[in-house]
Amino acid sequence: MKDGYKLIYKRPKTLLSTRMHYCPGCFHSTIHKFLMEVIEELEIQDKTIGVCPVGCSVFAYDYLDIDMQEAAHGRAAAVATGIKRILPDRIVFSYQGDGDLAAIGTAETLHACNRGENFTFIFINNGIYGMTGGQMAPTTLEGQKTTTCPYGRETADSGMPMKMAEIISQFEKVAYVERVSCDTPANARKAKRAIKKAIEFQMQGLGTTFIEVASNCPSGWKCTPEESLKWLEEQVFPYFPLGVFKEPAKRRQ
Amino acid sequence: MGEITFMKGNEALAEAAIRSGLQGYFGYPITPQSEVIEYLAQQKPKHNYVLIQAESELAAVNMLYGAAGAGGRVMTTTSSPGFSLMQEGISYIACTELPCVLVNVVRGGPGLGTIQPSQGDYFQATRGGGHGDYYTPVLGPNSVQEMVDHVYLAFELADKYLTPVVILSDGAIGQMMEKVILPEPIQYKPNKPWATTGKTVDRERKILTSLFIQSEVMEKRNLKLQEKYKKIKENEVRFEEYQIDDAEIIVVAYGLCSRISKKVVEFGREAGIKMGLFRPITLWPFPLKQLEEIASKDRVKFFISIEMNAGQMVEDVKLAVLGKKPVYFYGRLGGIVPTPEETFNAIKEKLN
Amino acid sequence: MPSKGYVEISVESCKGCNFCVIHCPTECLALNTSDTNSYGLHYAYLTDEEKCIACQNCAVICPDAAITVYKKAKKKAA
Numbered sequence: 001m002k003d004g005y006k007l008i009y010k011r012p013k014t015l016l017s018t019r020m021h022y023c024p025g026c027f028h029s030t031i032h033k034f035l036m037e038v039i040e041e042l043e044i045q046d047k048t049i050g051v052c053p054v055g056c057s058v059f060a061y062d063y064l065d066i067d068m069q070e071a072a073h074g075r076a077a078a079v080a081t082g083i084k085r086i087l088p089d090r091i092v093f094s095y096q097g098d099g100d101l102a103a104i105g106t107a108e109t110l111h112a113c114n115r116g117e118n119f120t121f122i123f124i125n126n127g128i129y130g131m132t133g134g135q136m137a138p139t140t141l142e143g144q145k146t147t148t149c150p151y152g153r154e155t156a157d158s159g160m161p162m163k164m165a166e167i168i169s170q171f172e173k174v175a176y177v178e179r180v181s182c183d184t185p186a187n188a189r190k191a192k193r194a195i196k197k198a199i200e201f202q203m204q205g206l207g208t209t210f211i212e213v214a215s216n217c218p219s220g221w222k223c224t225p226e227e228s229l230k231w232l233e234e235q236v237f238p239y240f241p242l243g244v245f246k247e248p249a250k251r252r253q
Numbered sequence: 254m255g256e257i258t259f260m261k262g263n264e265a266l267a268e269a270a271i272r273s274g275l276q277g278y279f280g281y282p283i284t285p286q287s288e289v290i291e292y293l294a295q296q297k298p299k300h301n302y303v304l305i306q307a308e309s310e311l312a313a314v315n316m317l318y319g320a321a322g323a324g325g326r327v328m329t330t331t332s333s334p335g336f337s338l339m340q341e342g343i344s345y346i347a348c349t350e351l352p353c354v355l356v357n358v359v360r361g362g363p364g365l366g367t368i369q370p371s372q373g374d375y376f377q378a379t380r381g382g383g384h385g386d387y388y389t390p391v392l393g394p395n396s397v398q399e400m401v402d403h404v405y406l407a408f409e410l411a412d413k414y415l416t417p418v419v420i421l422s423d424g425a426i427g428q429m430m431e432k433v434i435l436p437e438p439i440q441y442k443p444n445k446p447w448a449t450t451g452k453t454v455d456r457e458r459k460i461l462t463s464l465f466i467q468s469e470v471m472e473k474r475n476l477k478l479q480e481k482y483k484k485i486k487e488n489e490v491r492f493e494e495y496q497i498d499d500a501e502i503i504v505v506a507y508g509l510c511s512r513i514s515k516k517v518v519e520f521g522r523e524a525g526i527k528m529g530l531f532r533p534i535t536l537w538p539f540p541l542k543q544l545e546e547i548a549s550k551d552r553v554k555f556f557i558s559i560e561m562n563a564g565q566m567v568e569d570v571k572l573a574v575l576g577k578k579p580v581y582f583y584g585r586l587g588g589i590v591p592t593p594e595e596t597f598n599a600i601k602e603k604l605n
Numbered sequence: 606m607p608s609k610g611y612v613e614i615s616v617e618s619c620k621g622c623n624f625c626v627i628h629c630p631t632e633c634l635a636l637n638t639s640d641t642n643s644y645g646l647h648y649a650y651l652t653d654e655e656k657c658i659a660c661q662n663c664a665v666i667c668p669d670a671a672i673t674v675y676k677k678a679k680k681k682a683a
Contacts, residue, residue, distance in 0.1 A: 046452060046453045047451045048452075049449045049450070049451060051319070061462065065458055066451075066452050067449035067450065067451055067452050067459045067460075068459075068461070069449055069460075069462070070349075070460070070461065071315065071318075071319075072315060072341055072342065075312070075315035075318075078307070078311075078313075078319065081319065082277065082279065082316035082317060082320035082321070082325075082327075083319040083322065083449070085277060085320060086276060086277055086323040086324065086327075087323050087324075090323075107308055107311075111312065
């Protein structure tokens, strides 16, 4: 560091130095970073247990310096339930993609939310199956092309993209639901704040907390990272609006 | 000295789980084993375990995975269709090497089948059942007493070998009431340094996974599992013999069929036919060596496997006997329990 | 005049997504298109330190946590 300057932002220590396998510009990495920043700020590394899913973030445990369990495809909410119930004083999160949380694991997701399981969902919604090479997801937009809907998603065949944040916010025992993104510095800062709030609410025992990230997939969308930000703004946000869908009635001071 | 009482198989199993230091139960109601979750729900206020009625067997087995990984002494129970749903989770648990107990109170299949007792899930239970190369120890209780004793044993084996352990019961053993001696409760003090409990400064992070994307690493994990299975085969084979010493006809049966077959042996002895009963208690590892030794005796004329299925364990008996003696089968299907009389007649036919 | 701040960008961590470049309010970052890191990717660098205002936008939005930000320390009152 140069003389007369002070350090104001650096990579969190709990984000291991292993190079992340995510494609350039992928928000998975951004969210990993924020998650670890929050864990450091709240000093809960020794209390946190994460669950990673099947999907692009299947190797999340290679990058995060915390205890983690790998779940079967779609079962992260059930696995997180098992952990949290046995160790109720720990901080538990499940980190899932759209195929995992909103297709194969819909039942596990909804029922964990209905029971108000006191853990945090980090839901990366990029509208595509990134890991398997860009197939249609339950959240693929109408008309969006993927390898399994090469002429664009036909809603007559496949239904409408599932709005999970809106659905989850209907459950009484869910404490907090927010949809965020990382396309601009302002939105990225909001995303981190949302993750922090979710974990804090969990620490207060308020119930299920659910952060949906309107995410990108430059490789799957077959565009540059910059173009993926534009797609988010023009196509994704109008259908998946950002914002808070539910928060605790009485905020503790 | 334990407590002598009179109990239903499913309830006795639930009570034994509590006394074994149960910390978490995750299950979904299905006949003929729903009494387990009902009993645990009823007793819960007196104890300190987690109980979740899950949304499906699929969710239940994955809760079991998470809870076992967090260091809990945990169990699930189900019946055949539910056991099929659990296979995904069992494969993951076996590969990740987590200790837990799964009970299948078997009913007649395939499909939705019946709710009556069956042994139709023998193949599924003794061959791993899910995808990939793995086995789980499988215990076959034949009484309400063993529904109790096998729970203690199953938890012990699970912790010792870091493996899911299956108790393969059936609808009759689960539903019948018998005298039972309940052992004293255990003060369970787990030592599970591998559990994900939060990374403290004094240790590395713990990762519980069954994903090893490099084939060399995956092969290494497989070889580790195979080494474990070898040890289990060497040390954990359990069986029971009845009037085998001079027997010329060896009846092989497990679970409920072993009780019917005991009566059949008595019929035989009364009729002057030298019959004996060989009862595998561990269905995996199967007592191959013990049966082979019996097959080597000159006096032995043939083996006959008595089962409530279309002939599943008989294949293991054949593998044990290695063609040294004929191996026959008699069984009933679809939830029918064979009577001692019809079974005896079936054996007599083979004599002619 | 000394700058208000400066950033260090890890060449090896950078994947060249260009997010920092397009979101820098003072346009003092650029992608080095004539060189690559060991992964064969162009990397971002600070073109003009004097323009940096240590706003952290680049570091916050960087997916790969490749950016460290330093701010000019305030002089202590004499």
